[in-house]
Structures are given as C-alpha cells and as structure tokens.
Amino acid sequence: MNTFRAICLIYATLILPLNGQEHNRLTPEEKSAGWELLFDGATTKGWRSLSDPSFPRSSWVVEEGTLHSLGEPADNPWIDLVTTESFGEFDLTLDWKLSEKGNTGIKYLVQDAYFGELLGARRGPKALGFEFQLVDDQRDADALSSAEQRSGSLYYLLPPKPESTPLAGSWNSARLIVRNGEVEHWVNGQQVLRFALASPKLREALDQAIAANPRPMTLAGLRAMRERVKTVTPIALQHHIGTVWFRNVKVRRLGTMK
Secondary structure (H helix, E strand, O other), rough: OHHHHHHHHHHHHHHHHHOOOOOOOOOOHHHHHOOEEEEOOOOOEHHHHHHHOOOOOOOOEEEEOOOEEEOOOOOOOOOOEEEEEOOOEEEEEEEEEEOOEEEEEEEEEEEEEEEEEEEOOEEEEEEEEEEEEEEEOOOOHHHHHHHHOOOOOOOOOOOOOOOOOOOOOOOOEEEEEEEOEEEEEEEEOOEEEEOOOOOOOHHHHHHHHOOOOOOHHHHHHHHHHOHHHHOOOEEEEEEOOEEEEEEEEEEEEEOOOO
C-alpha cells in the first residue's frame, strides 16, 4: 500500500464515525432553547405502540441511526409508532425518506386507535387524528389526483400552498408547529400550510369529507378530528404504504400546554 492510499484510509477511518454522529444529536444551542431529542438513533427509548407500552417490532426497527418501517410482508399489521410522552403545544422537526410510491405521515392531536381491514389485511392499531401527509408526490395515485393528499397537506382536508416537491429516495425535512390554536406545516424549510383548529374552513372541510363517506379508517379519523376531545396527546409516525425512514426527531414544548 503506498503512502497516499494509507493516508486516505486513515482519514476515512477517522471521519466516517464523526459523520455518523452528526445525526440524532442536539447542539448546545438547541439544548439552551429547550429542544428535546425524541429518538437517540440507537434504541427504541421513547416510542411504543398506541395500544401497548412495548415497541411494535413487527412493524418497525431501529436501523443505521433511523426509525425504519417494515413494508413487507403484505400482511404486516402496519402499527403506527407513537411517543411515550404527550404534547399539547409544540414545535416538532424531523428528517424523513420514503421508498418509491411510499406513503406515511405525522399524526398529532391523536384522539383514538383504529383496528380494521385496510388494503386486504387487518391493520392496527392506527392513530386517529390530524395527519401531516408525507408521500411520494410523483408516483402515488392519490397524491397525483388530489392536492389534499400531497406532501404537506392536512391529509384529505387542506392542500399545501405552495405545493412542496420532496423526492422519494432522498432525505427531506418536516416541521410541525401547534400553538395557540393554530397549526403550521413546513416541508424542506418552506411553510406550506397554516390553519386555525377552530376555523370555519376546517369545519367545512371536515363535514364535506365525512359526507363523502370515505373508507372506514379515514371516516373514523375524520370523525375523531371533528370532535377533538383530547388536546394533549402523543405524536405518531404512520406506518402505511411502502417503507419510510425517520431521523433527527426533535421537539420543543411551547406555551402553557407543555
């Protein structure tokens, strides 16, 4: 081995572990600002199933510094992953990556759990609540046909404006802010949706969506959102179509509902 190659090998040996440590960590500035790390990159600490205190290993694994959903086999129960802690007003940030035709979401103000048939198999528990949609916009049939089902939307209800352009197979960022009765969705550093929880616009969208009589799980979720009894709840990562990876999941509690 010549000297140049030896130097390159030593450099790679030193720098690669450092690069791997860049994720799933808080900077001193973030700690001072009140940010908390919800995923440490190595363990399942802080996460569970919605109806069980254990981590749903049939649907999720910790892999290479990510929370990774298991897309196969077809009869996978698709259990949504939820935080062990609950949040009222908060600022959440995370990185996400989808497989082609993948479909997932961040669920918040979670009201209930759903068990039932979905795409040919019994699934659940699935979190029923507000959903910040994350999807392969270029390939998912629903996203291609409906702006209310594109990345950044309030799923099935309010479209993102402007529409975001996240790419499947690449890392993207999401930010979700719930504060003073208002919600903001951000994708890749751009605010794409802002709405008030008590707005007539949201109420009208919910009523119209319920009247359209969608599939059972969607209908149950819409009804739960309309009632919105719970205001301090876990945050959920949806297990749905394809596979998804999450990392750098951080939250900052806001306001009086901490």
